[in-house]
Amino acid sequence: MKLVLPSVEYKVSFIEAVKELQSETTTMTTRRYRELSIPELEADFESFAEKERSHARGKNQPEGYVPQSEFWFVDGGEYIGHVGIRHELNEHLKTIGGHIGYSIRPSKRGKGYGNKILEFALPKAKELGINCVLLTCDATNVASRKVIEKNGGVLENQVPNPQTGIDKLRFWIDI
């Protein structure tokens, strides 16, 4: 099990994961991945992987986004999930988004990978100079709350999220 930079090496299992994301009904997973075009990924995966890697340099991101290091969590050479570590917090991230976002592909959930992906991400955050990590999840997201608490998250508060109508829980982890 490890975190790696997005790479063409994981093309086959990544594309399978995108197909899984596209057929599930929840909207909580990385929208960017759900909306990917399979034919475009099949045709030129390297360009996609390079764009993902460039987010760490603040490139190829929507207006107002902060630089974000993207890592893929792999096990046995297969894509399992994604984690994005934001290098700093803007106003939106301070209340809603937090420093770290993660998701496990649907067919691999409930096997302990969620706890592991955050455990592996925390040292990467530390390498980026983040000593106090803000993590958020929807108040209704029981699995994500458990992942955060298992990794030492301390609840600060619960805030309304007008975009979804579902409150966000805000946790801090000192690393």
Ligand SMILES: CC(C)(COP(=O)(O)OP(=O)(O)OC[C@H]1O[C@@H](n2cnc3c(N)ncnc32)[C@H](O)[C@@H]1OP(=O)(O)O)[C@@H](O)C(=O)NCCC(=O)NCCS
């Ligand atoms: C949240 C998510 C990353 C958890 O990943 P996972 O691999 O299923 O998590 P794990 O198997 O490590 O389980 C973590 C804990 O949640 C519990 N859990 C898992 N799925 C659950 C569910 N559907 N309902 C309640 N608890 C659940 C597990 O029992 C485990 O608890 P434990 O540590 O006390 O044993 C995954 O469900 C996911 O990708 N969801 C969609 C994206 C998302 O919500 N990302 C987080 C945004 S804040």
